[in-house]
Amino acid sequence: MSRTIHFISGLPRSGSTLLAALLRQNPRFHAGMSGPMAGMFAAMLGEMSGRNEFSMFITDALRQRVLHGLFENYYADSPQDVIFDTNRAWCTRLPALRQLLPDSRVIACVRHVGWIVDSIERLVRKNAFSPSSIFNYALGGTVYTRANGVVANDGVVGYAYDALKEAFYGEDTDRLMLVQYESLVKDPHTVLKAIYDFIGEPPFAHDVEHVAYSADEFDQRAGTPGLHVVRPNVSMVERPTILPPDLFRRFEHDAFWQGAAANPRGVRVI
Template sequence: MSSPVAGLVNGALEQMGAASESYSFFDETKRKTICRALFDAYYADKDQPVLFDTNRHWTAKMHQLVELFDDFKVICCVRNPAWIMDSFEVIYRKNPFDYSRMFNATNRQTVYSRSEALINAGGAVGSAWTALKEAYYGEFSDRLLLIDYDILTRHPARSIELLYQFLGETPFKHNFDQVDYEESDFDQKLGVKGLHSVRKKVEFKSRRSILPPDLFAKYQDMDFWQDKTGTAAHIIAATQTSDSAK
């Protein structure tokens, strides 16, 4: 689930930006101080040395985060976009008589229009994809760790061990057979039952895609992180020829 902090920071910056009539009341130092204060206020009840804040669009805000925190890192779980689109379509078809807020009357008509709505620049998949691409090739890519879905589900213990190494934290034992999670209230309000439901056991399950072959092929080559040139990002993913973590 995404926390509201990224939205709070972005909203505050809009209010303090040049489009606001209050723009002249703020200088760069004050804007920066207010943005940091939003983090501190939201997590004031958490007396922890390390905090995880979740939002898909932090990857488009790396240039802001580096100004707010001396030591921050961004973890991104990635998967081949074709399978992400497939998963959204699976969930859509599991709710055949519930027209959710994920689509409107125009773009919900077919799998092609639904996929296009998700993958465009403002869609749930497209906006996250472009934000990640910005961070992956950006000047702060060394702060970024990508963990591939297939590797995580096939080798969860090793993947998490490598994650702790990236964070510089001491590992501890996890129970990968008891990680079920759901946000039924949130999903109910969105009209998409099961959107955030996670199976209890971390494991890889092979299945056939329900997307038309041309759609699957269209999105299959969008996993740009397979090309590791031009980035300093850390990656836990299979090579093109093996399943071993790098």
């Protein structure tokens, strides 16, 4: 390909938009919020599967050329040499990405699940008159039903969590790095240095005091203003949770990536 493709994935509300906002300060890099590429990838792969009556004419080599073309053409108007495509589904595609884009790497943003649920609940309460796409614009329920919904296997958090575990315990962990939200907001320079080393790019001087990113129109259409807001300076904001204590405690042991004993394949965790 004419450019290098990498991926940002992991858990929602865990710093992926902030990371993209920082990376795009480098004029050689293209990065942004979650986009449609992963869905298009899956749809095209499905259409080239056995459910297509002409699939006997479609070889694996042809599938790979078509999917190569998807990346090449989608980013044809991007002048940057290095592309970071963001989507939580990429953690489920590591075996395919190894074959299709052998130089690619996946950076997964992670955070304690309790704080993710807390962050989503804060958005709900902040936008009390704007039903959110996170819950299919449905109204009603309580903080418990909303939490149960997002952490379910098909919920916005539950799906991403299971996808992350698939990647973390899979066979392609040499191309996977986890970035903890706390590390990113407390020491962004160290995190960025580790990422540059991981992807084999020369260092760049990032400005963590003047970060810019906006997706206001998307957030408004999603019924969740503020969903992709990035503060202009990177910092850790300490605050108590707004979740009931029993609900917050439900997730206290879900950070499976912490500790050497829980990391049998030696995944890089920053």
